[in-house]
Amino acid sequence: MGSRARSEAAGSDAASSGRVPVRIAHISDLHHDGSPTRRAAIAEALSEVLRVEPDAVVVSGDLTDDGSRDCFAEVTELLAPLEGTPTIVVPGNRDVRQCLPEGRPAGQLRRAVRSMREVDAHDLVVGDAPSPLEFARWFGAANLVHRTDRLVVVGIDTNRSVPRRVLASAREAFLAAPAGAMRVLVQHHPLLPVPDKKLAGGDITRNAGDLIELAVEAGVDVICSGHHHRSHVASIHWEGTHVQLSMAPMLAVSSDRKHRGYHLIEQVPGGTRIQAIRTDLPAPAPAAGPSHAVR
Ligand SMILES: [Fe+2]
Numbered sequence: 001m002g003s004r005a006r007s008e009a010a011g012s013d014a015a016s017s018g019r020v021p022v023r024i025a026h027i028s029d030l031h032h033d034g035s036p037t038r039r040a041a042i043a044e045a046l047s048e049v050l051r052v053e054p055d056a057v058v059v060s061g062d063l064t065d066d067g068s069r070d071c072f073a074e075v076t077e078l079l080a081p082l083e084g085t086p087t088i089v090v091p092g093n094r095d096v097r098q099c100l101p102e103g104r105p106a107g108q109l110r111r112a113v114r115s116m117r118e119v120d121a122h123d124l125v126v127g128d129a130p131s132p133l134e135f136a137r138w139f140g141a142a143n144l145v146h147r148t149d150r151l152v153v154v155g156i157d158t159n160r161s162v163p164r165r166v167l168a169s170a171r172e173a174f175l176a177a178p179a180g181a182m183r184v185l186v187q188h189h190p191l192l193p194v195p196d197k198k199l200a201g202g203d204i205t206r207n208a209g210d211l212i213e214l215a216v217e218a219g220v221d222v223i224c225s226g227h228h229h230r231s232h233v234a235s236i237h238w239e240g241t242h243v244q245l246s247m248a249p250m251l252a253v254s255s256d257r258k259h260r261g262y263h264l265i266e267q268v269p270g271g272t273r274i275q276a277i278r279t280d281l282p283a284p285a286p287a288a289g290p291s292h293a294v295r
Helices: 003-017 036-051 069-078 134-139 164-175 208-217
Strands: 023-027 056-059 087-089 121-123 144-147 151-156 182-187 222-225 232-238 241-247 261-268 271-278 287-291
Touching: 023 036, 036 069, 036 261, 056 151, 056 182, 069 134, 087 151, 144 164, 151 164, 164 182, 164 208, 182 208, 208 232, 208 241, 222 261, 241 271
Parallel strands: 023 056, 056 087, 151 182, 182 222, 222 241
Antiparallel strands: 023 261, 121 144, 144 151, 232 241, 261 271, 271 287
16 A cells, blocks of 8 residues: 555544544754753753654664764653653764774674664664664664554664665564554665755765665555755655655754754644754744645
8 A cells, every 4th residue: 555545544544533632743963063052952852752642753864963973872861751652773974983883792782772662663774784883882783673553664774775674674664563663664764866966976875775665565654864954845756656755954053044943743634744943943842833734
């Protein structure tokens, strides 16, 4: 069943069954640099995110500015309030700048915060050596699945061309999703450019076509990405199916040209709604930006 038909069924299922629709907070590009200013901004933004009581939080990479152990340690502490909310994290290009010393036993790389990410996860690349990156010390696998009866999220590391076996495992996970469950793919690199950002090499997912093919074939509802540091929502239509692209801004950093905030993704009757929430406005509560197209 295509995404369109399946998502419409998901929306109406949730509405007619009395089941509470899924609500996801999509955050990205925290870029923690170790400074007290950035630390305070991230903490404040995360408390705003939690106020909307999401069913899950997806973090599409660049949690740190430089991939250093100190920044990972601090950002892990900053994410601690999310404990209890399934949190799916993938690495961004900034997060993979520093590697662990070679020969480190794999078992020692998996650490405490792994348990807070999900309730039913497994590595997509079962049997593979774990990532040699500092990221793995704090967050475990860079490719993972989170699955409940209402939601399937697959996180993929796009810092390299996504291997065929990972694409196949992701496809399998989505196709096995329970009827009516929302299907979400999370990756750092976007699949499309945005109008107001000049692209540099490596800004777009290397094998973007493979990811788009996976999404349309496996009925993915939303692909969440970061890296552009701008809030954009787009759609890909293909042979009667359609996939929404949620490209989130930086969570806690803004400038004259860039707003900070996050995206709220919700099942609504008839589809999925993605809403840009700005956290840089002088309002007592998060202010909603333009509501992006549902369908
Ligand atoms: Fe990035």
